[in-house]
Amino acid sequence: MDPRVHIRATEILARGKATTKKVTFDYRAHDGNTVVSTREIYDRGDAAAVLPYDGARGTVLLTRQFRLAAWLNGQQDPLIEACAGLLEGIDAESRIMREAEEELGYRLRNLRQVFEVFSSPGILTEKITCFLASYSSADKVSQGGGLHQEGEHIEVLEPLLEEAMTLIETGVIVDAKTVALLQKAHLQFGRVAL
Incomplete structure:
Protein backbone atom coordinates (compact mmCIF):
# COMPACT_ATOMS: atom_id res chain seq x y z
CA MET A 1 0.00 0.00 0.00
CA ASP A 2 1.08 3.55 -0.68
CA PRO A 3 1.70 5.29 2.69
CA ARG A 4 0.66 8.64 1.16
CA VAL A 5 -2.94 7.47 0.63
CA HIS A 6 -5.51 6.31 3.17
CA ILE A 7 -9.05 5.41 2.05
CA ARG A 8 -11.56 6.64 4.64
CA ALA A 9 -14.78 5.49 2.98
CA THR A 10 -16.09 4.02 -0.25
CA GLU A 11 -19.75 4.27 -1.26
CA ILE A 12 -21.18 2.48 -4.31
CA LEU A 13 -23.35 4.98 -6.19
CA ALA A 14 -24.31 2.81 -9.16
CA ARG A 15 -23.67 -0.63 -10.62
CA GLY A 16 -24.24 -1.70 -14.20
CA LYS A 17 -21.72 -2.41 -16.94
CA ALA A 18 -19.46 -0.36 -14.67
CA THR A 19 -19.38 0.71 -11.04
CA THR A 20 -19.52 4.32 -9.91
CA LYS A 21 -18.04 4.89 -6.44
CA LYS A 22 -17.69 7.88 -4.15
CA VAL A 23 -14.32 7.60 -2.39
CA THR A 24 -13.22 9.75 0.54
CA PHE A 25 -9.48 9.60 1.18
CA ASP A 26 -6.51 11.25 2.87
CA TYR A 27 -3.55 12.13 0.66
CA ARG A 28 -0.16 13.36 1.88
CA ALA A 29 0.78 16.04 -0.64
CA HIS A 30 4.29 16.89 -1.85
CA ASP A 31 4.54 19.65 0.78
CA GLY A 32 3.90 17.14 3.60
CA ASN A 33 0.37 18.32 4.39
CA THR A 34 -2.45 15.78 4.47
CA VAL A 35 -5.48 16.67 2.37
CA VAL A 36 -8.91 15.05 2.76
CA SER A 37 -10.73 14.71 -0.57
CA THR A 38 -13.79 13.03 -2.02
CA ARG A 39 -13.95 11.90 -5.64
CA GLU A 40 -16.43 10.01 -7.80
CA ILE A 41 -14.65 7.20 -9.62
CA TYR A 42 -16.00 5.23 -12.58
CA ASP A 43 -14.62 1.67 -12.80
CA ARG A 44 -15.38 -0.33 -15.93
CA GLY A 45 -12.18 -2.37 -16.02
CA ASP A 46 -9.16 -2.16 -18.27
CA ALA A 47 -8.99 -2.30 -22.06
CA ALA A 48 -6.69 -3.02 -24.99
CA ALA A 49 -6.28 -1.26 -28.34
CA VAL A 50 -4.35 -2.08 -31.52
CA LEU A 51 -3.23 -0.25 -34.63
CA PRO A 52 -2.51 -2.73 -37.45
CA TYR A 53 -0.02 -1.52 -40.07
CA ASP A 54 0.63 -2.94 -43.55
CA GLY A 55 4.25 -2.02 -44.20
CA ALA A 56 4.15 -2.99 -47.87
CA ARG A 57 1.30 -0.59 -48.65
CA GLY A 58 1.74 1.94 -45.82
CA THR A 59 -1.87 1.51 -44.64
CA VAL A 60 -3.48 1.15 -41.23
CA LEU A 61 -6.78 -0.36 -40.13
CA LEU A 62 -9.18 1.86 -38.20
CA THR A 63 -12.83 1.71 -37.21
CA ARG A 64 -15.62 4.24 -37.54
CA GLN A 65 -18.63 4.02 -35.26
CA PHE A 66 -21.22 6.14 -33.51
CA ARG A 67 -20.34 6.93 -29.87
CA LEU A 68 -23.22 8.33 -27.84
CA ALA A 69 -21.04 9.93 -25.15
CA ALA A 70 -19.03 11.82 -27.79
CA TRP A 71 -22.24 12.82 -29.60
CA LEU A 72 -23.73 14.16 -26.35
CA ASN A 73 -20.60 16.33 -26.07
CA GLY A 74 -20.98 17.83 -29.55
CA GLN A 75 -19.23 15.25 -31.78
CA GLN A 76 -21.66 15.06 -34.69
CA ASP A 77 -19.79 12.49 -36.79
CA PRO A 78 -19.05 8.88 -35.84
CA LEU A 79 -15.60 8.53 -34.27
CA ILE A 80 -12.62 7.10 -36.13
CA GLU A 81 -10.74 4.90 -33.68
CA ALA A 82 -8.18 2.17 -33.27
CA CYS A 83 -9.71 -1.26 -32.71
CA ALA A 84 -10.26 -1.70 -28.96
CA GLY A 85 -12.16 -3.65 -26.35
CA LEU A 86 -12.59 -4.15 -22.63
CA LEU A 87 -10.51 -6.99 -21.16
CA GLU A 88 -13.39 -8.52 -19.17
CA ARG A 98 -10.22 -11.45 -30.71
CA GLU A 99 -11.41 -7.85 -31.11
CA ALA A 100 -9.37 -7.45 -34.30
CA GLU A 101 -11.09 -10.44 -35.89
CA GLU A 102 -14.57 -9.29 -34.76
CA GLU A 103 -14.22 -5.59 -35.56
CA LEU A 104 -11.68 -5.48 -38.39
CA GLY A 105 -12.04 -8.93 -39.93
CA TYR A 106 -8.27 -9.60 -39.82
CA ARG A 107 -6.03 -12.09 -38.03
CA LEU A 108 -3.10 -9.93 -36.97
CA ARG A 109 0.60 -10.81 -36.91
CA ASN A 110 3.60 -9.51 -34.96
CA LEU A 111 1.50 -8.09 -32.14
CA ARG A 112 3.71 -5.89 -29.98
CA GLN A 113 2.77 -3.96 -26.84
CA VAL A 114 4.04 -0.39 -27.16
CA PHE A 115 2.61 1.45 -24.12
CA GLU A 116 -0.12 1.64 -21.51
CA VAL A 117 -2.18 4.77 -20.91
CA PHE A 118 -4.88 5.91 -18.51
CA SER A 119 -7.76 7.25 -20.58
CA SER A 120 -9.00 9.87 -18.09
CA PRO A 121 -7.23 9.35 -14.75
CA GLY A 122 -9.16 12.01 -12.86
CA ILE A 123 -12.34 9.93 -12.92
CA LEU A 124 -11.76 6.58 -14.70
CA THR A 125 -9.75 3.62 -13.41
CA GLU A 126 -9.41 2.30 -16.99
CA LYS A 127 -5.88 1.59 -18.21
CA ILE A 128 -5.52 0.81 -21.93
CA THR A 129 -2.77 -1.54 -23.11
CA CYS A 130 -1.84 -0.40 -26.62
CA PHE A 131 -0.36 -2.55 -29.36
CA LEU A 132 0.99 -2.23 -32.88
CA ALA A 133 0.64 -5.20 -35.23
CA SER A 134 1.20 -6.08 -38.84
CA TYR A 135 -1.34 -7.30 -41.38
CA SER A 136 -1.76 -7.79 -45.11
CA SER A 137 -4.72 -8.52 -47.37
CA ALA A 138 -3.88 -12.24 -46.99
CA ASP A 139 -4.79 -12.00 -43.29
CA LYS A 140 -8.44 -11.08 -43.92
CA VAL A 141 -10.78 -13.66 -42.36
CA SER A 142 -14.16 -11.86 -42.46
CA GLN A 143 -15.88 -8.57 -43.22
CA GLY A 144 -15.46 -7.42 -39.61
CA GLY A 145 -17.97 -4.87 -38.38
CA GLY A 146 -18.22 -6.07 -34.77
CA LEU A 147 -20.90 -8.13 -33.07
CA HIS A 148 -24.36 -6.88 -33.94
CA GLN A 149 -25.84 -8.69 -30.91
CA GLU A 150 -23.66 -6.39 -28.75
CA GLY A 151 -24.96 -3.32 -30.60
CA GLU A 152 -21.79 -2.87 -32.64
CA HIS A 153 -22.14 -1.42 -36.13
CA ILE A 154 -18.55 -0.77 -37.14
CA GLU A 155 -17.22 0.44 -40.47
CA VAL A 156 -13.65 -0.67 -41.26
CA LEU A 157 -11.36 1.99 -42.76
CA GLU A 158 -7.97 1.43 -44.40
CA PRO A 159 -6.24 4.78 -44.97
CA LEU A 160 -2.58 5.36 -45.64
CA LEU A 161 -0.73 6.12 -42.41
CA GLU A 162 0.06 9.58 -43.79
CA GLU A 163 -3.64 10.18 -44.52
CA ALA A 164 -4.52 9.15 -40.97
CA MET A 165 -1.96 11.63 -39.63
CA THR A 166 -3.65 14.37 -41.68
CA LEU A 167 -7.00 13.38 -40.14
CA ILE A 168 -5.49 14.14 -36.72
CA GLU A 169 -4.23 17.54 -37.90
CA THR A 170 -7.62 18.46 -39.37
CA GLY A 171 -9.53 17.41 -36.24
CA VAL A 172 -11.28 14.43 -37.80
CA ILE A 173 -9.56 11.87 -35.55
CA VAL A 174 -10.11 13.05 -31.96
CA ASP A 175 -9.92 9.81 -29.95
CA ALA A 176 -6.92 9.96 -27.59
CA LYS A 177 -5.77 6.32 -27.80
CA THR A 178 -5.98 6.46 -31.59
CA VAL A 179 -3.99 9.70 -31.79
CA ALA A 180 -1.29 8.20 -29.55
CA LEU A 181 -1.09 4.95 -31.54
CA LEU A 182 -0.96 6.75 -34.89
CA GLN A 183 1.78 9.06 -33.64
CA LYS A 184 3.74 6.07 -32.33
CA ALA A 185 3.39 4.28 -35.68
CA HIS A 186 4.37 7.39 -37.61
CA LEU A 187 7.45 7.95 -35.46
CA GLN A 188 8.42 4.31 -35.52
CA PHE A 189 7.93 3.21 -39.11
CA GLY A 190 6.79 5.95 -41.41
CA ARG A 191 6.83 3.68 -44.47
CA VAL A 192 8.96 0.87 -42.94
CA ALA A 193 7.42 -2.60 -42.55
CA LEU A 194 6.82 -4.05 -39.07
Missing part, protein backbone atom coordinates in the same frame (compact mmCIF):
# COMPACT_ATOMS: atom_id res chain seq x y z
CA GLY A 89 -11.12 -11.02 -17.40
CA ILE A 90 -8.99 -11.89 -20.45
CA ASP A 91 -5.35 -10.88 -20.91
CA ALA A 92 -4.78 -7.86 -23.14
CA GLU A 93 -3.07 -9.75 -25.99
CA SER A 94 -5.81 -12.40 -26.28
CA ARG A 95 -8.56 -9.80 -26.04
CA ILE A 96 -7.16 -7.56 -28.76
CA MET A 97 -6.56 -10.46 -31.15
